Each structure stands twice: as C-alpha cells, then as structure tokens.
Amino acid sequence: MTAIEAIHSPRSRDISNHQQQNMAEICVEDSVKMDELLSSKQTRGLKILFLSSDTGGGHRASAESLAKQFQLLFPGSTYDLLDIVEKDGVPPYNSLVKGYKHLSAHPSQWKLVYNVSNSRAFEMLADAHLKLMCEKAVRKSIKSYNPDVVISVHPLMTNVPVLSCSKITKELGKKLPMFTVVTDLGSAHCLWFANGVDKMFVGSEQVKQLAMSRGKVPEEKIVLAGLPIRHDFAVQSENLGDRMSPEGKAYQQTVRQQLELPVIDKPTILVMGGGEGVGSLSHIVDAMYVELVTQGIDALIVVICGRNEKLRKDFAERDWKHVLNRWQAAKQRMGLTNRFLSMDVCGPQSVIPSPGCIETSGVTGSIRRMLSQGSLSLGGAYLTSLNGDIATTTDDKRDPVEEESGDVSESQGEEEAVPVEVNSNTSTENAGSVQVLGVGFVSNIAEYMVAADILVSKAGPGTISEAAALSLPIMLTSFLPGQEEGNVEYVVEGGFGAYCSDSDPMAIAEEVCMWLTDPTKLEQLSRSAKIKGVPYAARNIAQAIGDMTFDFLNESQKANHSS
Incomplete structure (x- = not known):
C-alpha cells in the first residue's frame, strides 16, 4: 500500500492506539517542519489546467472526477478544461471531435485509422508535425490560464504540451509541472506516452x-493508480461494502x-449502450x-436510454408477448441452443469454434485474435431470421446515451410483467415474471450499478472501472476495434x-441467465470485480x-528567495 492509499483507505481507521500515539509523538517532534508544510498547502488552492477533448465521454469525465477531488483535498482549487488540438491544432487533428463521432459509428473505418495512427512511423510524423506547427500557439494558450499544474487526459495532448511546459518553466523561472493520466x-x-512528463x-x-x-517511459515515472472515476462510486463502494454479504444485499434493496424501482426483491440487470450509443x-x-x-427467471431489466x-417510449409500449413469440420462433427455425463457448478447451493454437461468449483466463492470445478477426458473432444470422418478425425495433445508434450528466427522466417507461401463453415450449406456470424499465438522463449511475446484479454494456474503460469499483459483474457486448479490444481482455482475464x-443477442441473454441461475458463479464474478476495483x-x-x-x-519560492 502506498502512503497515499494508507492515508485515505478506510482500513486506516483500524490503526491501533499505540500506532496513533507514535504518530502523534513524531508530529510533535517535527512540529516546526509540519507547520511549514501545512501552511504552504493550506494558504490557497491550486489552479489546474486539464487538457482534454470531447472524443467520447471518458476523457472529460476523468478530468471532472479529478477536479472534484482537487477541490475536496485542496479547498479553493479551480480548474479549466482546454482542447488545444481543436483550438490551436492544424488539419487533420483540429477536426478530431467531428471525426470521432463518425468513426465510432463505423467500426471498420475506426480500426483502420487507429491501427495506422498507432504505429511508430505515425508517432514520429505526428510528433514532429505538431511541435513544428502548433507549439507556439499551445504555449501561448497554456500561459494565458496561468496554471500551477497541467494535466493531460488525452493522447493527442501530451507531446506538444510537455515541450510547452518546459519552455514556460524557463521563461518564468518557476517550475510548471505536467502530468499525464492515461484514461x-x-x-x-x-x-x-510522452516521456517528459x-x-x-x-x-x-x-x-x-x-x-x-512503447514509450520508453522510466518505471519510476509511472504510477499504477487505477482509472479516475466519479466520487459517487467511492461513496457507494464504502456504503455497499461486500456486495454478497447480508449487509451488502440489504443496502442494495435500500438503494x-x-x-x-418497480421491484426490489428480484434479480436486476442494468443495460447501458455507452456514451456514444454504440450497441444494439x-x-x-x-x-x-x-x-x-x-427459463422461468423472475427479473427486472433496467435500460439506460439517455436522451x-x-x-424509452418504445420499451414502455412494446408488445412483449409478440416479441416472445417471434424470438422463440426464430430460435426454433435456426435450431440454436446455448452457444456459450468454453475457452478452457480453446488454446491459442486451436481453430476458432462456433460463436458464443469469451470467458475464463489464460487465453490472452486467442482472445485478441478472435476479437480482431470478428470470429465471435453470428454475422447477423439471428437478426436476419428475425427480420420482419419484430415490429418494434429501434435504431438506438443514432441517439447517444448521455450517462455522465442530467437527471433521470420524469417519465420513466415501466412495463408490467406479461402473462406468457405462447407455445408448447413455454407454460404459464413456469414462465418468468419479467419487467422492463427504460430510464432517461441519469446522473446517479453509481446508484443504478449498486441496484443491479449484472451490467450489460460496451467495453468502455470508464464503465468497466465503475463496475469493478462496485464489484459488479459485467457482460461486454461491443468494443471499438484496436482501442477497446484490450478492455475485453482486461475483463475476461x-x-x-x-x-x-x-450481433448475437441470444448468446448474451443465455450467458446472463446462466449467471443468474448459478449463485456461486455470480459471487465469484463479483469478488473478482472487487479485486480489480x-x-x-x-x-x-x-x-x-x-x-x-x-x-x-515551494522549491521555486526558495530558489527565488535565495537569488
């Protein structure tokens, strides 16, 4: 445990009286030095400049999460967010935000751009080009904010700002530190991986x-700290404690x-599409x-629909009996059974088997190859079989889910459990009582994650970190090629x-149901999430x-006084 973790971890409350007495004696003996330290850190807050861009919600969310903590830890602190690429950049970099919105909706194009740009040749070219064309403008922009510290939370805002901060330090005669927080x-x-931070x-x-x-960054400069997530998750993690304990389950019902929620005593599945609405x-x-x-499982499905x-209205008005009939008919026509893929029998050199889910450890090589080759999908076969059968299908890719801000919509879609009487395979006696609840804008996503037993989401790093912080098992359903492939590996491993x-929604459903009917499995997933959180x-x-x-x-002040 680092010194910072020791100070702030809840476990620090368990320090023995003897340890506390020793610490007090040390403080008394060192009172003069401590007073000087405290006075220097309490006379004012810090002026923080974050370098970020709205290419997805994660970068801004990380900056704002950090800003909140600065204000709590160092009262009086202020912050600004600056997109130097859009403000001071040159083509094609200054069209980054517009380009991201297009590429994130077209994964094959995204993969091409990502792979080309994530090469040594492009790195050298971009570094030279941006420093030559943009450094003076970037330096002027940073100086205009007169910050005490610069923090980059975006990969395109590291190499040039590092050089600019170094030059500003020489110009002003005081250190302007710069840090990178990889999101x-x-x-x-x-x-x-700009080496000069x-x-x-x-x-x-x-x-x-x-x-x-890749970046040749010295190990002593790297701090393994986890991803910065909103303060709400730390609060809820503290309140929840052990999710699987009686106390944790009681708190979950309270939330x-x-x-x-229409029911509090049934398994709850939270479904999110991600900040850009990617995912069916x-x-x-x-x-x-x-x-x-x-399968006769009583449950509540909560869908975050954002804006x-x-x-949201479609879920509230959907004819679920009709949905049930059509999906079961399609399943029978295709002769599909559970397509869960046991990776224990699929070594790195094996031929990729039939579509299904990736789960378990020790298969890093084959995971990355499968994701890159797109081997784990039905290629739309299931949805093709359903084409024309389900009338209530909504294209949710066009309208993104804003999970970072806003309130839960006042008008929430809530669907009563539908009596099932459809075919010989499903009897009303054994049918599960299932409700679907669509919600609008949410700012309290941490509470929804506490309320859930399973999260279904795309492979965004922030969402994964948030789920892990609350020991919530996660079913990943999509990812941006290149950038988010490693996130899938991180969760599975x-x-x-x-x-x-x-593209294989029934495989998702079957795996989620398997978790819900296996309490030991669900507990194992939850405890593994807690370890990563x-x-x-x-x-x-x-x-x-x-x-x-x-x-x-302080060092700069001492140097100025001595000179």
Whole structure:
C-alpha cells in the first residue's frame, strides 16, 4: 500500500492506539517542519489546467472526477478544461471531435485509422508535425490560464504540451509541472506516452508495460493508480461494502427503494449502450426478456436510454408477448441452443469454434485474435431470421446515451410483467415474471450499478472501472476495434465478466441467465470485480499530483528567495 492509499483507505481507521500515539509523538517532534508544510498547502488552492477533448465521454469525465477531488483535498482549487488540438491544432487533428463521432459509428473505418495512427512511423510524423506547427500557439494558450499544474487526459495532448511546459518553466523561472493520466485500461495508443512528463498515472499493469516498452517511459515515472472515476462510486463502494454479504444485499434493496424501482426483491440487470450509443440495445433487451421468461427467471431489466426518448417510449409500449413469440420462433427455425463457448478447451493454437461468449483466463492470445478477426458473432444470422418478425425495433445508434450528466427522466417507461401463453415450449406456470424499465438522463449511475446484479454494456474503460469499483459483474457486448479490444481482455482475464458480440443477442441473454441461475458463479464474478476495483483512484491521483505540485512551488519560492 502506498502512503497515499494508507492515508485515505478506510482500513486506516483500524490503526491501533499505540500506532496513533507514535504518530502523534513524531508530529510533535517535527512540529516546526509540519507547520511549514501545512501552511504552504493550506494558504490557497491550486489552479489546474486539464487538457482534454470531447472524443467520447471518458476523457472529460476523468478530468471532472479529478477536479472534484482537487477541490475536496485542496479547498479553493479551480480548474479549466482546454482542447488545444481543436483550438490551436492544424488539419487533420483540429477536426478530431467531428471525426470521432463518425468513426465510432463505423467500426471498420475506426480500426483502420487507429491501427495506422498507432504505429511508430505515425508517432514520429505526428510528433514532429505538431511541435513544428502548433507549439507556439499551445504555449501561448497554456500561459494565458496561468496554471500551477497541467494535466493531460488525452493522447493527442501530451507531446506538444510537455515541450510547452518546459519552455514556460524557463521563461518564468518557476517550475510548471505536467502530468499525464492515461484514461485507457486494457491497451493504449502510442501517443499517450510522452516521456517528459513529471509522472504518468495508469490504470492497469497492461498499460504500464506499454508505457515502458512503447514509450520508453522510466518505471519510476509511472504510477499504477487505477482509472479516475466519479466520487459517487467511492461513496457507494464504502456504503455497499461486500456486495454478497447480508449487509451488502440489504443496502442494495435500500438503494432500489430510493430509485423507486418497480421491484426490489428480484434479480436486476442494468443495460447501458455507452456514451456514444454504440450497441444494439433493443435486440439485446428483447433477447434477455425472452430468455428470462422462457427459463422461468423472475427479473427486472433496467435500460439506460439517455436522451433517446424514442427508445424509452418504445420499451414502455412494446408488445412483449409478440416479441416472445417471434424470438422463440426464430430460435426454433435456426435450431440454436446455448452457444456459450468454453475457452478452457480453446488454446491459442486451436481453430476458432462456433460463436458464443469469451470467458475464463489464460487465453490472452486467442482472445485478441478472435476479437480482431470478428470470429465471435453470428454475422447477423439471428437478426436476419428475425427480420420482419419484430415490429418494434429501434435504431438506438443514432441517439447517444448521455450517462455522465442530467437527471433521470420524469417519465420513466415501466412495463408490467406479461402473462406468457405462447407455445408448447413455454407454460404459464413456469414462465418468468419479467419487467422492463427504460430510464432517461441519469446522473446517479453509481446508484443504478449498486441496484443491479449484472451490467450489460460496451467495453468502455470508464464503465468497466465503475463496475469493478462496485464489484459488479459485467457482460461486454461491443468494443471499438484496436482501442477497446484490450478492455475485453482486461475483463475476461480479470475473471469478472465475459464478452458476447451484440450481433448475437441470444448468446448474451443465455450467458446472463446462466449467471443468474448459478449463485456461486455470480459471487465469484463479483469478488473478482472487487479485486480489480479502485474506487479511490481519483482521490489518490489528485492527492499525489497536488502534493508534488506544492513541492515544486515551494522549491521555486526558495530558489527565488535565495537569488
């Protein structure tokens, strides 16, 4: 445990009286030095400049999570967010935001751009080009904010700002520190790893190894800290404790009551499409409804629809008996059974078997190859079989889910359990009682994750880190090629989830149902998630950066006084 973790971990409350007495004596003996330290850190807050861009919600969310902690730890602190690429960049970089929105909706194009840009040749070209064309403008922009510290949370905002901060330090005669907080989890783009930063904070061992091998960043400059997530998750993690304990389950029911969910004593599945709305939410929810009813599992499906009001209303008005009939008919026509793929029998050299889910450990090589080749999908066969059968299908890709801000919509779609009487395979006596609830804008996603037993989502690093912080098992359904492939690997290798392509929604549904009917499996997934979770990452990072920044300020003041 680091010094920062020791100070802020809840376990620090268990320090013995003898230890506390020794600490007090040390403080008394060192009172003069301590007073000087405290006075230097309490006279004012810090002026923080975050370098970020709205290419997905994760970068801004990380910056705001850190900003909140700076304000809590160093009262009076202020912050600004600056997109230097859009403001001071040159083509094609200054059209990054528009380009991201297009590419994230076209994964094959994204993969091409990502792979080309994540090469040594492009890295050298971009570094030289941006420094030559943009450095003076970037330096002027940074100086205009007069910050105490600069923090980059975006890969395109590292190499040039590092040079600019170094030049500003020489011009002003005082140190302007710069730090990088890498917001990727299982893998990271090469442009993250500018070597001149004072410290680089990473979220996983995988990214740490990349920083050292690709970026040649010295190990002493890298801090393995976890991804910074919102303060709500630390609060809820503290309140929840052990999710699987009687106390944890009691708190979960309390949160469900506070959220006014229609049921509080049934398994709850939370479905999210991600900040950019990538993922076939409608088909996934349909498939889960059908499988839960068919297997006789009582459950609540909560769908975060964001500003996609059409999708939310559609869930509220959907004819679920009709959905059940059509999906079961399609399943019978295709002769499909459970397509869960046991990776224990699929070694790195084996031929890729039939579509299904990726789960278990020790298969890193084959996971990455499968994801790159797209081997784990039905290629739309299931959806083709359904074509024309389900009238209530909504294109939810056009209207993104804004999970970072806003309130739960006042008008929430809630569907009463549908009596099932459809065919010889499903009897009303054995049918599960399933409700589907669509909600609009949410700012309290941490509470929804506490209320859930399973999360179904795309492979965004922030969402994965949030789920892990609350020991919530996660079913991944889609990812951005290249950038998010490593996140799938991180979850699967970490043993707290699985991956099923959203092109095979019934495979997703079958795996989720398997978890719900196997309490031992669900508990194992939850405990593995808890091991990976770092709910206090934002606080620890802010504390470390703040302390180092004040140290630099003190050194600069001493140097000026002596001169």
